[in-house]
Amino acid sequence: MNIRDLEYFQRLALEKNYSKVADFYHVSQPTITYAVKRLETELNVSLVNRNQAHKNITLTPAGRQFLLHVNSILRELRIAKQEMTHFTAKKLPLGLPPIIGNYYFPKLSPKLLQADILPHLIIQREGSENLLRQIKLGRLDVGLIGSLDAIHEDSLNTEILTKKKFKIVAAPTHPLATKKTVAFADLGDEKFLLLSEQYVHHHAFARLSQSSNTDPKIIYQSDDLDILKGMIKSGMGIGFLAELAVSPDDNLVTIDLSDLTQPQFLISLIHRNSSIVTPIMEELLALIRQVVTEDENKKVQKD
Template structure:
């Protein structure tokens, strides 16, 4: 079975017009016709028929079944070609959201440069939701993703590394800055500046608001963390961020939330189920696990 025939047929299902399909692939119309005929001969069934009375092309039930499977076949073929190309180049596409990247990458980069691995790793920036989509489509090899619940997907393997708390973030000059902790319900009159839907923060924020039984004042949402931090410093609004999003250099105050239960910011190492073995990938994964374990041990020591 010719993969090109499958591509032609899949486009025909969408266009329902031989001429449009031929034009899209820059081939002659008979090329598309013969491709469909070859598929029908191989499968022993009619895939399309022309309704002469209405002058339209009809896709048969057999054709629709084939089309559904072609989608998966072409998707896996694209992923296979991508993975093979990466093997040739010895590169690894690694998804890293900004917040998690700020926490992990300074530690990772030192080791990667020291062991001449940095040139083999291509960092892909984006929110956790966006990177999750890239993983499912095989566009990246693995990623560190944030979520508010464990990631379960038949096409992916996920390993929970650490959990972090969400915090209220304010300017040092804000009246709340002196507080050691705060209940979420106390914030019903506060304006919020938040990360947008590319991140998992809005999901956690919505859960907190529902538990506190009020509709928060969200005055601005953006995907740029630095912009939000600047707005918080200028007291335009207060923030709701995972604790690892804020560093001492930001000159901002983080306040723990007292509500119970409350969502946590889960950091997971996620990769495709069928990804090919790679020495570089194995080294990177082992390093990430080591840093995560050290962070947990450090936190436990601080608690004791």
Template sequence: MNIKDFEYFHKLVKEKNFSKVAQSFSVSQPTVTLAIKRLEEEFKTTFFIRDRSHKELIVTPSGYQFDQHLTVILNELAIAKKEAARADQEKLLFGLPPIIGNYFFPKIVANLISTGLIEQLETKEAGSEALLKLLLDGSIDFCLLGSLAPLTQESLIADTFAKTPFKIIVGKQHPLAIKKAIHFSELKNERFIVHTEGFIHDKALKMLARHNHFKPDIIYRTNYVHVLKSMVESNTGIACLADLAIAPNDNFAVLDLLDEDQPEFLLSIVRRSTQYMTPTKEKLLKIIHESVYHTPL
């Protein structure tokens, strides 16, 4: 067995065609065939059945089961390659969503400067879902993430340090601005400004809309909270925003949600469970913990 055999196998389960797999890896078809034969002999089972009458390749149940294990193995190997390539650099790759970053990152940076770690830090800004994928594939080492539920994957270590409710924000000239609280069902005919898909705010809005049996009228999507706020202030539309992202000097009205079953914005420090913690990474993790736990919500 070798890693290439695993890669050929994984691709064959997806393509179900020896020629396509061979082309994909720029090898001959017999090379792929021999690799599969080696694996079947090693594990004493049949992973693929050739249905010559229908000219198709059938993956057996044991083949699908083996591929489940290979998916994990190949992913871990890919992560190991990335970590090995940057091991000597001792770079600290840190991800944070814009809203969480705006609130917590200044305190983290101040502590990094005082401890001399700032030069080793590389940051990546994106939505929480995108950052989670980057963390799982080894492209970043740590991140602050927002979620609607605790992150319980075995491959992750997640420390949820805070939670904050979602609010409805409307322009001060909007008819709803006179209210202090509202049921989400009352917003059926409103126009919404929404974060781009992949942000937790988008998922929260979809959850609220689903619970109230209507599809929100989304007129604009943006990655940037300041753009969303500006459009709400100008009364272009309304938005659903985590309380964390609302500042005292924002020029719009803030309404509480009265719904019993409403989402909460959970904030967590997240890393991979298989990651080896060097002294520098331990130091960074300690700074992140101290920074976020001592920043009042």
């Protein structure tokens, strides 16, 4: 079975017109016609219903079923090509969301340099949802991804490394700064400064709002964590951030939520099951696990 024939068929299912497919691939219309006929002959089934009056086609039930397989085959082929590019170029793309990257990468980078992995690493910084999509498409090999729920995908190898709490964040001069804990429902009169919808925080905040039956006042949302923390520090409002988003240098107060049911910030190490686990990738995965484990141990000792 010819890969090009599959590509022609996939495009024909989209365009529903032989001429448009021929124009797209810069070939003659008979080339597309013969490609479909070759597939039908090999499969011994009709794939398309031809409507000569309107010069368009629709797929038969068998054609629609075959298209599902074609989409899967061509998607896997594209991913394989991406992986081979990474393999031969000796480059390793790593996805790091901004908050997770800011927290862990300074701890990870000396180990990567010592292991001679750092020069081969390509860091991609985006929100977790976008990075997860890039991993599925084969554009990224590995990602340290944040989520509220465990990620279950047949095509992915997912390992939850740690779980972090969400905290209420306030300026030292804010009235809430003297509290150790606070119930989310008691914050109805507060003004919130939040991260934008591309962050997991937005979904966690929505869950808490729903579970506590409250409608908090959101006065501003930002993609920039540093700007947001600066606004919180100035006393404009309070924030809702994962605990690893706030460092001692920020001079901000973090307050635990007392709610019995509250979301957690899961941090997972993710790569595709089909990925070629090269020695450099295997060492990268081991170092990431090591850094997260060491960080958790230090936290336990401190507590």
